[in-house]
Amino acid sequence: MNTELKTRTADSGQETPADCEQIVHSLARAGRKAQRVLALMSDADKADALRAAAAAIRKAAPEILAANQKDLESGKANGLEPAMLDRLMLDEQRLDGIASAIENVASLPDPVGQEIDRSTAPSGIELVRRRIPIGLIGIIYESRPNVTADAAALCLRSGNAALLRGGSEAVKSNRALHAAFTEGVASKGAPAEAIQLMPTQDRAAVGAMLKAAGLVDMIVPRGGKSLVERVQKDARVPVLAHLDGICHTYIHSAADPEMAKKLALNAKMRRTGICGAMETLLLDANFPASQEVVAELLDAGCELRGDPRAQALDSRIGTASDEDWDTEYLDAVLSVAVVDGLDAALEHIARHSSGHTEVIVTADEAAAARFLAEADSAIVMHNASSQFADGGEFGLGAEIGIATGRLHARGPVALEGLTTYKWQVHGTGQARP
DSSP states (O other): OOHHHHHHHHTOSOOOHHHHHHHHHHHHHHHHHHHHHHTTSOHHHHHHHHHHHHHHHHHTHHHHHHHHHHHHHHHHHTTOOHHHHHHHOOOHHHHHHHHHHHHHHHHSOOOTTOEEEEEEOTTSOEEEEEEEEOOEEEEEEOSOTHHHHHHHHHHHHTTOEEEEEOOGGGHHHHHHHHHHHHHHHHTTTOOGGGEEEOSOOOHHHHHHHHTOBTTBOEEEEESOHHHHHHHHHHOSSOBOOOOOOOEEEEEOTTOOHHHHHHHHHHHHHSOTTSTTSEEEEEEETTOTTHHHHHHHHHHTTOEEEEOHHHHTTOTTOEEOOGGGGGOOOOSSEEEEEEESSHHHHHHHHHHHOOSSEEEEEOSOHHHHHHHHHHOOSSEEEESSOGGGOSTTTTTSSOOSEEEOSSSSOOEEEOTGGGEEEEEEEEOSSOOOO
8 A cells, every 4th residue: 555545544534435435445455465475475475474573562461461451542532432542551461461362373383284184086186175265254343452562463374365354443453553563574575465444434445345346355344243243234355253252151050160250250351341251140040059150140240131030039139121131241241040940941041142152161071972962052161261262372373263153163263163165186197088
């Protein structure tokens, strides 16, 4: 993208739809050109570029944190909700975690060129499937500046170019992170245009990305329900997405009470604003320590909204509405229901789950096996907090998002989920009869 266009759009007010289309097409063409270079880079060279990006982010920490502070001040002045402010906030520890996540991605095996399988057809031709990059990936996200670095690192490692469009609430943080990242990778010979950040916050730019079929190969939205629904409705480009993170924890009748208390508290209150936070707690009617579990949550400052049987456990529990069972609170609010056994728990989850993460807490291995087999979500867990629903915790280095659909990729999407494959066919002169 030329300097004149960067200058014109970096701090502009409203662009026209035609302007935004021009911007997106210019960036996408540059990104596709850079991706062809990136796809030919060796494993070692891509890893070196990412390590340089991590070092550059650490070096630029004062500038990045100062930019983030300005975003936080603007967010507070504009009435940004506490959960969004928590997602937006960077400190030295979180910034070091961002750099470490980039280094973790650099240390992972390069998926590009990996042989998936090999076979020989009756004709004698040899068939090989190999992983290849998807191409240019558009990522539309809100609030979390760490997505700028995570998405950039995963795309570069998997040989993809990225066109990033962050939310206006994190614009200064995103620009500072992007500048450091691209400075680092360019110092090792990777094309800076492989990772581009949209220079305008005009909403028409999102529409232009969604309609850029033939230039953008896949869109990944990360944000609230309204953003994801808009993307899925308007996109003319394939979309890899999830909607709500309505995560359930079911405490079975055979659960260890101390474990149940610990996991319920952690699943909800460790960080309430992440998509892996528990939003509904299901208590088995025969679990003997339900009162202790809800008391622990209430004492920690969590608002509980329950059905009549849950309300009977503690007078502090409010009444749950029909909407509560389908709500992603992203706050210290939790819906609670008492259910009559595993079948009822599975039925409740099937009716209200968003397909993200479900947990069973139990010492009964047969009940756990049924739950893991029958709960139809991208991630199902036994005796662990739902807050582990994260690509980094799964050993994937980072994640570009958690996909809750059924096509292409499901769960934390990292390097493998950012590849497709091609068939390579070897013959010895065969002609088809």
